[in-house]
Amino acid sequence: MRTILAGAVGALIIAAPARAEAVPTLLRDWTALNSLCRGGSGDDPRTQAACDRRDALDRRLVAAGWCYGRPGDIGAQRTWQPCGGAAGQPAQAGTGTPQGAARRALLDAARGPAEAGRGQPVQFVVHALNRDGPWAFLFARMQRPDGRPLGRGADDLGSNDYAALLRQDGGGWRVVDFTVGPTDVAWENWDRRYGAPASVFAVR
Known part of the structure; x- marks a missing residue:
């Protein structure tokens, strides 16, 4: 089991580069790493490695214009989606700069x-x-x-x-x-x- 976990994390660490057109790959890898992070043993360093890699993909998805849920969503409702609207439409930033x-x-x-x-x-x-x-x-x-x-x-x-x-x-x-x-x-x-x-x- 530990060998399988380590191999999975290692394979995902060399995932696709951060490009807007690579979002499907980022989403796939994020889902796999999130499962390893949430399902692994808390004291296993390989679990932490999966969590760290998942968090790095968080930042790449945000940079590509994707948001994890909407304001007011409960945990079970939160999914990755373009910040500007439904999937398949151009992503738009959901944030503003106060003045x-x-x-x-x-x-x-x-x-x-x-x-x-x-x-x-x-x-x-x-x-x-x-x-x-x-x-x-x-x-x-x-x-x-x-x-x-x-x-x-x-x-x-x-x-x-x-x-x-x-x-x-x-x-x-x-x-x-x-x-x-x-x-x-x-x-x-x-x-x-x-x-x-x-x-x-x-x-x-």
Whole structure:
């Protein structure tokens, strides 16, 4: 059983390149890897390898204009489909970039965890600020309001980057999850964990 699992993961790791026309191949490989990830033993490194590879395919599908479910879908309803509509139609981005007061409200809501414990205000240099329905995602570099780098303490991670997932409710925007100082794609499983649309995490 372990030999079969390892062989399956190895075969899928050399799957087709990330091209828009290769989406059927990506979907096939994602489905197989998702089964290995969800069905394997939790303490088997080959299970983690399948999960990691599946997550990498997530990002390739999002880059190709595909979304995993729609806002409001429960887990059993979520499937891969073009962001713009029914299968077979041109994919369109499901996200927008907030401007003006909407942008300020999102950045102000996201700032709390970034400033916590620092004793100084934080300004964001925004790399991505995406909104899809009640969900929003921020990826930014943190700096002082005068443009100087933040002083980093011994407990900080390896960068001045910051990412936050937010959700809008009756009281405004609230931070659902965040990461301070990431050195990798720390938010790669937030769509499945919280039910947010995968397209909102696009960082270009």
